[in-house]
Amino acid sequence: MIVGVVRCECVLFSAHSLKEKRSVIQSILRKARNGHNLSASEVNDQDAWQKTELAFACVGTAKVAVERELTRALAMIDFHTEIERVNTFYEWF
Template structure:
């Protein structure tokens, strides 16, 4: 069994309120988990308007399958213009 976790710090430069920030984040989290073997959550900076840390976790039998799921989740962030990924940290168990 392989468990992969990726945490990424992100900036939302155009967010002017927590409501705007949450709408972008909820969209990413919903798309990441919808129909995929993945868990996702905002894990830090919940009260900051323009900063967030998102975490994605996946469990599988092969590391390549887990890496593919995590990369797909990160690509959702990369294709959004409202959010920019700054730091990314991988953990394997």
């Protein structure tokens, strides 16, 4: 069994309120959970307007499959123009 976790520190330059930030974050998290073998959550900086940390976790039998799912989650972040990934950290268990 392989467990992969990816954490990303992100910046939302165009967010001027927590409501705008939540709209972007919830859209990404909802898309990541639907139809994918992922758990997704905002894990840090919940009260900051333009900063966040997102985490995605996946469990599987092969590292290649887990890595593919985590890469799809990161692609969802990169697809949105309102948010930019600053740092990305992988952990394997």
